[in-house]
Amino acid sequence: MTDISRRYLLAGATGLTVAAGLFGSVDLVHSAATAGRRRESALRIGYLPITDAAPLLIAHSAGLYAAGSVSSGKPVLFRSWAGLAEAFVSREIDVAHLLMPMALQLQRVLGAGVRVLGWNHTNGSALTVAPDITDLDQLVGTQVAIPFWWSIHNIVLQQLLRAHDITPVVRRSASRSERTVELIVMSPSDMVPALANRSIAGYVVADPFNAIAQIKKIGRIHTFLGDVWREHACCVLVTRDDVIAERPSAVQGVTDAVVSAQLRITADRNRAADALTSGSYLPQPLPAVRTALTYPAPPYQTRHPDWSPHLVGFQPYPYPSFTRKLVEAMHDTVVDGDRGFLDDLDPSTAHRELVDDTFVLNSIAAHGGTQALGLPADLVRTEQVQLL
Template sequence: MSQGNNGFSRRDFIKQSAIGLGAVLGGSSLLAACSPKSEGGSAAVKGGKKVTSCYLPITDATPIILAHELGFYKELGIDSERPVLIRGWAPMAEAFMAGRFNLTHLLAPIPIYMRYSKNFPVKVVAWDHINGSAITVGKESGIKSYADLGGKQIAIPYWYSMHNIILQMIAREYGIEPVIQSKTAPLSSKQVNLFVMAPPDMPTAIASNAIDGYIVAEPFNAAGEVLAGGRIVRFTGDVWKNHPCCVAVMNEKDIADQEWSHKVIQALVKAELWALNNPEQAAHILSKDGSKYLPLPEKIVKRAMMKYDLETYGPSGTGAIKHPEWNARRLSYEPYQFESATRHMVEMMKQTRMDGDTSFLQKLDPGRVHSELMYTAGVEAAASALGGLTQFAAIDPKQPTVREEIISI
């Protein structure tokens, strides 16, 4: 693959982003990511706690990154360390649960697993963003639409993810059975094999034809397009309108200190509002050409955050956008945790095949999950201080904390 104008080649991409599946499940990544500087995440600074956070190299981490990088914590009198890069969901969740960090972002279903399977006192303090994911397939995969997923090998970032939920919703609609098995095992034309892969590995996997496609957060769909010759067949936000994906989380004990926790949440909410209004600048800061939080150049991160046109993705393009009337964005921002979305996510999790023991899901009451897991008071206070929720994407001015979930496969 030839180099673009920025001189960033496929070879560069492979060198900087390939990390191996061991990083998703291996403990060594956890040890490497948690430097002595980040241990004791609630250390006192100027009479209060310092924000110690971690992130995966995806655009979902934008609020946590920008709140530190733009000095929003400092404006509120809180010190913070630069967010620490961790390369897999499992080691990041383990680091948070071990108390190495007092703030992180997680795939929205992971806190449900933490609280109700592991009895960990996690709280979701804000949605990090809405939309921001897609299904990308290899140029030799033979996949032109969802109907072609049968008989294919598709990577997901984690079992407890909106990506797994949405992909299986689609598969069921087309009469395709999701299975979890070895990639060498026989697969019928009415089955799709799912497996976990670290997001940075995905574009190189379709470039080498090791897999047929993947569903993941940005910027790895944009990277798949530009660096691996991939094709986006559907944006997840065009299936589930303005769905949550990653969420910001804290331990209940840290939330109890509301003088501190509400300021942290306000900084996150302000960062979301800034990113919503300044996507080009946000892309630069996150990129390899800016503050180097993501392993990709500004050109690709900007595409991941902003490119959502019908010429490329409409009916005459890849077909990734079927609902232009929704006026959605490829990636957008809205911090409030809607109960309707929590309820639907819990119900969909009960129908979603995952590896491991998921029996605890069947006992969950969606309304109880929302009331116990979602801490909305911080977002409400922050939004009020910053001018109201209606400044954010997809908010009904008449009922800013109520919405209807719209899903169309």
């Protein structure tokens, strides 16, 4: 048997099928149960075509990966979180960026040896609504799209709605009289046309899809999620325990390359946008990617301008305080699927069970220390969340 958790495999297919329902595919269950070790020594990287993936992609574009440590081909593009998760669990890829709540779910439900190495980015997501919507109350009685149930997008959106006395619901129509909003999962690329034809009232997602709606004038950015939860993590850099055990030097090399890429992007965001589009890493047009990385002269108001909530940030350290706060929020989040894994997901222990910060701490030291990356010297912070 592979190093997939025996606890879940011995539980039988039924429990795993329910869990995989959150991904919309029982193929994920099959992948977890039949996964074997890849013979290729070079690590393969997978990603979704969103700006969240920028550090992994810029590292490849700039030739930052150490020779022989990573596959010579481009990182592998996936169109859905389910597809990326399945490839990761089945060992078709070794390194990826995953939604952090999704990484927690995968580790607990499938026992897939998931290990978070560090943060891929902070901020970079927003709630985009139809042009005529100016207040959250106008979403009552409508559908709003999210990219995945276990995502920071869904978690923060639900926190916002509840703070405004609006109840998020799934699998039942929204009601004005009951002050509910129906949440539906939708591929990010489908959100823009859905908003354009008004089949949804809004969506919450990573960029550049918020920037695209703004550029095409089919929607307006209502709230940057970074204006609600300061410098929250969305996607994290992940690998598996078996990769760490067998290729620790390659894992260190990938982490070093990602940290170096984060510094490059921060130093010249326009150049990064050019590289992401001209190199065919992202399929979206340059103006949308450039806007997503820079948001110049933003036509919106923010409640916390000192937080720079409109700017996607790039720093690698995974704060334990965030993991704890995230797990607490997950317990309060409505999803369409099994929530049983939350029963033993303890906010006080989840971080050390999921995160291996050995490699990122080495990388931070090698790239000038905490000061060079704009991090506090003691690597401690207090989470700042303001819903109203």
